[in-house]
Amino acid sequence: MNNLIFAWRNLWRNRRRTMITSASIFFAVFFALVMRSFQLGSYDHMYKNVIESYSGYIQVQHKDFWDEKIVDNTFPYDSEREQQLLADENVVAAIPRFESFALASNGPQTKGVLVMGVDPEKEVHLSKVTDKMVKYRLTPESIEKINQDPNIPEKVKELAPLFENSAYTTVSRLQLDLGIKDKDASQFMPAVERYAKFENGSIHMGESGVWVGDKLSQYLQLGIGDTIVLISQGYHATTAAGKYEIKGIVKLPLPDLDNKIVYLPLDVCQGLYNAEGNLTSLALAVNNNHDRAIAETVQRISAVAGEDQKVMEWREMNEVMVSQMDADDKGGQIMLGILYLVIAFGIFGTVLMLTSERKREFGVLVAIGMQKRKLASIMTLEMLLIGLLGILAGATVATLVILYGVEHPLVFKGETAKMFEEYGMEPMMAFWTIDTYYIWQIVIVTLMVLLAISYPMRKIFGMKIVNALRA
Amino acid sequence: MKVLEIKNVHKIYNSSEVKVHAVNDISLDFEKGEFAAIVGPSGSGKTTLLNMIGGLDTPTDGEILVDNTNLAELKSSKLIDFRMRNIGFVFQSYNLIPVLTAKENVEFIMSLQKWDKKERDQRTFELLKAVGLEDRVNSRPSKLSGGQQQRVAVARALASKPKFVLADEPTANLDSKSTETLLDIMEELNREEGITFIFSTHDARVVKKARRVITVEDGKVISDERKN
Numbered sequence: 001m002n003n004l005i006f007a008w009r010n011l012w013r014n015r016r017r018t019m020i021t022s023a024s025i026f027f028a029v030f031f032a033l034v035m036r037s038f039q040l041g042s043y044d045h046m047y048k049n050v051i052e053s054y055s056g057y058i059q060v061q062h063k064d065f066w067d068e069k070i071v072d073n074t075f076p077y078d079s080e081r082e083q084q085l086l087a088d089e090n091v092v093a094a095i096p097r098f099e100s101f102a103l104a105s106n107g108p109q110t111k112g113v114l115v116m117g118v119d120p121e122k123e124v125h126l127s128k129v130t131d132k133m134v135k136y137r138l139t140p141e142s143i144e145k146i147n148q149d150p151n152i153p154e155k156v157k158e159l160a161p162l163f164e165n166s167a168y169t170t171v172s173r174l175q176l177d178l179g180i181k182d183k184d185a186s187q188f189m190p191a192v193e194r195y196a197k198f199e200n201g202s203i204h205m206g207e208s209g210v211w212v213g214d215k216l217s218q219y220l221q222l223g224i225g226d227t228i229v230l231i232s233q234g235y236h237a238t239t240a241a242g243k244y245e246i247k248g249i250v251k252l253p254l255p256d257l258d259n260k261i262v263y264l265p266l267d268v269c270q271g272l273y274n275a276e277g278n279l280t281s282l283a284l285a286v287n288n289n290h291d292r293a294i295a296e297t298v299q300r301i302s303a304v305a306g307e308d309q310k311v312m313e314w315r316e317m318n319e320v321m322v323s324q325m326d327a328d329d330k331g332g333q334i335m336l337g338i339l340y341l342v343i344a345f346g347i348f349g350t351v352l353m354l355t356s357e358r359k360r361e362f363g364v365l366v367a368i369g370m371q372k373r374k375l376a377s378i379m380t381l382e383m384l385l386i387g388l389l390g391i392l393a394g395a396t397v398a399t400l401v402i403l404y405g406v407e408h409p410l411v412f413k414g415e416t417a418k419m420f421e422e423y424g425m426e427p428m429m430a431f432w433t434i435d436t437y438y439i440w441q442i443v444i445v446t447l448m449v450l451l452a453i454s455y456p457m458r459k460i461f462g463m464k465i466v467n468a469l470r471a
Numbered sequence: 472m473k474v475l476e477i478k479n480v481h482k483i484y485n486s487s488e489v490k491v492h493a494v495n496d497i498s499l500d501f502e503k504g505e506f507a508a509i510v511g512p513s514g515s516g517k518t519t520l521l522n523m524i525g526g527l528d529t530p531t532d533g534e535i536l537v538d539n540t541n542l543a544e545l546k547s548s549k550l551i552d553f554r555m556r557n558i559g560f561v562f563q564s565y566n567l568i569p570v571l572t573a574k575e576n577v578e579f580i581m582s583l584q585k586w587d588k589k590e591r592d593q594r595t596f597e598l599l600k601a602v603g604l605e606d607r608v609n610s611r612p613s614k615l616s617g618g619q620q621q622r623v624a625v626a627r628a629l630a631s632k633p634k635f636v637l638a639d640e641p642t643a644n645l646d647s648k649s650t651e652t653l654l655d656i657m658e659e660l661n662r663e664e665g666i667t668f669i670f671s672t673h674d675a676r677v678v679k680k681a682r683r684v685i686t687v688e689d690g691k692v693i694s695d696e697r698k699n
Contacts, residue, residue: 369555
């Protein structure tokens with residue numbers, strides 16, 4: 001009889017045990033894949049937020065700026081050098097920036113802020129600040145209008161005050177917080193959008209005006225048209241001070257940055273710090289952002305950059321976050337290791353029981369003429385089938401969850417969202433798409449099954465038939 | 472024609488405290504077509520002797536020749552192959568393969584020997600008919616009674632036309648009716664196929680049917696009687 005049919009029938013001798021073992025493998029594969037996808041997706045999302053909101057993938061800086069972030073460590077903008085940078089195959093755009101710190105004040109409130117001088121048009125290539133402008137805000141007035149609208153459901157009216165003064169950059173997030181289902185959106189959202197609409201102005205090179213982070217605006221109690229006062233130390237210890245009209249509010253995905261960012265037009269910012277024509281960095285937008293491509297681009301760019309300049313990649317510029325993520329990653333791997341260990345013991349327990357139960361049968365089979373290697377191959381097939389059932393089922397369900405999750409990240413709201421924000425994270429969990437980690441989890445579980453098979457193999461090849469027949 | 476020769480066989484078990492001489496200098500010959508019973512009290516050494524004859528255990532000293540082949544000279548995988556082609560086994564607890572049907576259990580050894588399917592089917596049908604189970608070919612062991620299972624085991628033992636069949640207490644777990652049926656079947660197959668049957672048994676009914684009775688006590692043959 002074919003070994004495979006033999007193994008398949010053996011599998012269903014103890015249906016419940018096979019199902020339990022396969023289920024344990026199923027859960028191991030499923031949780032390993034989903035947990036890993038969650039973890040990697042969240043890291044990627046955080047990295048992207050930081051990179052795209054702030055650092056960019058590569059920056060050209062004054063060689064001393066990273067160690068001592070003062071405006072004296074800036075370099076003059078050089079269009080020829082910019083062209084050389086743009087000539088690199090992986091560089092899409094060079095975005096000039098002037099970055100420093102200042103004390104910001106409005107009335108009695110004062111706060112240390114990050115001042116970012118940007119060219120709003122060029123930022124479209126990297127930070128896309130305009131996409132992060134607040135478009136809706138649930139002000140007390142807008143909530144009042146929602147309450148007075150007889151067509152809006154009571155549930156929405158109950159939820160709206162919970163989000164008083166919350167700002168939204170997308171309509172979908174506003175809809176989520178107000179608990180309006182997609183099927184009802186066309187009915188209620190137009191009115192809600194109208195009531196909560198938030199008008200921003202734009203900033204332009206050569207024109208005084210700022211955009212501030214949503215959290216910072218709330219802290220300093222600033223609204224559109226209000227004035228913010230900035231004071232700092234300028235180039236070569238001059239005094240840098242100025243007052244600027246708030247033209248717009250941005251809501252950055254990183255709460256920490258959102259709490260301290262002030263965007264000025266680049267030339268206005270250079271004027272504030274008395275460093276006309278100087279830059280703290282040229283952030284580079286790239287085509288290919290894979291680690292290897294970035295490293296190669298850095299290498300090429302370094303050859304083009306001036307002697308007083310330094311080329312840095314995003315990992316160097318976000319060391320703290322990268323090491324935090326690395327530590328979290330290790331923690332995740334330890335958790336996976338524990339999960340594997342528990343499952344491995346489960347599989348081994350099954351194998352142990354199965355071998356012990358069938359010891360006599362093994363003896364009979366060899367006594368009547370089955371070669372030990374054939375018996376071993378049947379046992380191997382049997383265990384692989386159990387493993388395969390669990391692995392395939394786990395991988396299939398996990399794939400569906402991951403593919404759905406990639407398209408529909410988990411967005412938290414209410415108290416959970418606040419908790420995330422308190423930890424400086426965007427209230428969202430993203431999935432990472434199917435990648436090498438996926439193969440690895442499956443390989444590890446398969447290896448666990450193969451390792452468990454070694455026990456019956458040892459028993460079969462070391463078996464004394466007389467002893468086995470007495471079992 | 473001799474199918475089995477046992478020459479001065481000893482089996483000594485060395486435990487930490489005592490040395491047990493389970494088989495002590497036994498020499499026996501078996502001719503083709505014999506229907507022999509090895510009898511003796513518990514612990515007399517009959518199962519040990521049967522295990523050594525079947526190549527399941529090795530003698531401490533002496534030789535066992537099956538069709539002039541010394542079992543001790545065969546390496547593990549060769550011995551398994553030799554056993555499959557020359558020796559049939561019937562165990563006390565039937566020991567059928569639970570995931571196979573009666574038919575598959577009988578044809579199992581023929582499959583291992585890669586018999587042609589047609590020949591295999593024909594032989595299986597003949598044997599199952601001979602043991603009166605032609606209507607239970609597709610039943611798994613769990614659906615058969617103890618007596619029926621033992622009849623399938625006999626058919627399995629005879630499937631590949633071995634030189635002899637070793638049956639270790641084949642009737643120990645059977646009621647008297649099943650025992651009678653089984654013994655009649657084995658006797659008939661022995662006559663029809665000319666295959667040697669060697670039993671170890673306590674059962675007086677088996678002894679009565681046997682044409683040769685070998686009595687073993689304390690690892691020694693104390694009598695070897697042939698009936699006419």
